[in-house]
Amino acid sequence: MQLRKIVTKLGPAYIKVGQALSTRPDLLPVIFIEELSTLQDQLPPFPNSLAFQFIEEELNASPYDLYAEISPQPVAAASLGQVYKGKLKTGETVAIKVQRPDLEENIALDIYILRGLAGWAERNIPRVKSDLVGIMDEFGERIFEELDYSLEGRNAEKFARLYGHLPDIYVPKIYWDFTHERVLTMEWIEGTKLTNMQAIAAQGIDARHLVEMGVQCSLRQLLEHGFFHADPHPGNLLATKDGKLAYLDFGMMSQVKPYQRYGLIEAVVHLVNRDFSGLAQDYIKLDFLTPDTDLTPIIPALADVFNGALGATVAELNFKSITDKLSNLMYEYPFRVPAYYALIIRSLVTLEGIAINVDPNFKVLSKAYPYIAKRLLTDQAPQLRNSLQELLFKDGSFRWNRLENLLKNASDSQDYQLSQVLDQTVEFLFSPRGDFIREQLVEEIIKAVDLQGRKNWDDFTDIVRTNLGMGGRNHGAYRSPETPSSLDSIKRIWD
Structure with a gap:
């Protein structure tokens, strides 16, 4: 509690750093991670006079000339800015986000101080194994990207282009004539937070279905296109009146490279096979461990973590509990959590937390495996063909029951098409790869x-x-x- 209060008082940069550290089990013990994970990105609003001045400076006109209506007070305030509700002269209801004053200068100074502390810790604390200065540089780059609201608008449009076609997913429109670096105007979404179960049920909306749509959308973000929303907290996911899942706030986005996407799927295959030696090698491929790391003590440690949690199937894993156990392991051994993975964990743990609030028995991985099964059966990439072969063979014997289960799981995937699977399976069978x-x-x-x-x-x-x-x-x-x-x-x- 005391740590959280101190970080909040220090200001926006420290709040963001605290939130980032809450996803870094290689840097902090679990007790600190749990405390920092409760940090709320909320601060008191700044004066309207400054906000309206920024709107005029950025858009070259008074807000009263630009908008038909604008709320007299902000409807929300966070570490980087605050939001007003307004209406365009053409009738559309909009959200107007305005950046806090003097933010660039203050954050630049804070990052400079934190970078110096990171360098000191690297030199003087033997337990620190990660590149703290590199982490701080990446964090600084990311937070300055968040300060460019034009970039956030482009992120929103890219997100809509890649995922807006998915069933029951909605992405708000950006109004570019009213958007600049420090002011963002986007479609106002009337909706209910997914954590407000009573209000959602009263509207006759199936919250569990929306959570499942969120999981399916996240899978495509992480494993298909690699462009993902890194901050899906309850305030950024709304149930709309017509039963869609709306995404908000596209300031914090991240990218998963192709080799990382395939590596994550390969890791799931090794987990299914309980091949912990292969899983340890995956951690090297995915940049968690250096190639010269001695895996001898790590392989049995991974076995202890997963064998105790796996039960009958991987689908039954509770993502949060396994993440907590891995956090302890990563703090004890020379793991370095890559920035992209820290954001993935934050995204999935948050999503599972929302899901468990909806249904205490909800398992993210049980909803994810059908999609992974479909990818293994239909993706042409050599890495996944090798993974398919690993999954289907054991000790020289072909496991037809595994192929049967894969096909069954694939048929449960949201975008499963029998004709596509059959066509690609026949093509695969009669190719050298098959x-x-x-x-x-x-x-x-x-x-x-x-x-x-x-x-x-x-x-x-x-x-x-x-x-x-x-x-x-x-x-x-x-x-x-x-x-x-x-x-x-x-x-x-x-x-």
């Missing part, structure tokens, strides 16, 4: 034909023996096993 499945399929069919032939011969000899009065069954003849064969899985897959 050799490993094709060979197994042919082998299983030959086994099945041989099995059926011997069974038919067995039945025929039984009939002959009975008709000739030889009595009894031919115990020397081949008997098909009573246990289900791989053919059963193949039949179910085909059906």
Whole structure:
């Protein structure tokens, strides 16, 4: 509590740094992370006279000339700015965000001080293994991006272009004639916070469905396009009156590079297989560990963390609990949490927190796995073909039940199209990349034909023996096993 109060009093830069540190288990013990994660990005509003002065400076006209209406007081105030409700002369209701005064100078000074402290900590605290100065530089770059409201507007439009077509996802419109570096005018969204369950239920809206849409949208952000909303707290996710999930505030966005996207999917495959050696290698590929890291103590530590939490399936994992356990491990071993991953964790933990408020039994990973299954079956990337092969083979044996489960999970994916999966599966089977499945399929069919032939011969000899009065069954003849064969899985897959 005391730490949170001190950070809040220090001002905007320290609030943002505190929020960023709450996602860095490689830098702080869990007790501090939990305290900092409750930091609220809220400050008292600054005077209207200054806000209206900024609007006039940025847009070259008085707010009373620009807008048909503007609220007499801000409707919300945060560390970087405050928001007014207004109306354009063309009739549209809008949100007008105005930046705080002297923000660039104050934040630049704060970042300079924090960067110096980071350098001192690197030199004098042996436990610090991460590049604190580099982290602070990245943080400084990110916060200055947030100060450019024109960039936020472009982010919103890019987000709408990539994800606005998804079912029940809504992104507000930007009004560029009323937007500049320190003033942003966007469509006003009438909605209810996802955490306000009673109000949502009273409107007849299915909050669980909206949370599931949020999970599906996040998966496409993280694993498909790589452009993701890094600050999806309850205030930035609203249930609209027509039952859509509206995203707000596009100041904090981040990018996941292609190799990182594939690496995250590969890590899920290794988790499914309980291949903790492979998972440790994934942490190197994803820049958590340096290539020269001794993995000998880390592999069993990963096994302890995940085996205790996995239960029957990966889908049953509680994301927050596993993140907490990993936080302890990352603090003990030489992990460096990449900036992109820290933002992913913040995003997913926040989303799961909202989801659990809606449904205490909600599991983010159980909703995510169908999408991952679809990607494994349809994505042409060599990395994912290798992951598919790893998932389907064990000790030289092909696991048809895994393929069956993958297809079943893929069919539960939001954008599953049977024709697409069939077309791409057939193309894959008859390409060099599909050799490993094709060979197994042919082998299983030959086994099945041989099995059926011997069974038919067995039945025929039984009939002959009975008709000739030889009595009894031919115990020397081949008997098909009573246990289900791989053919059963193949039949179910085909059906």
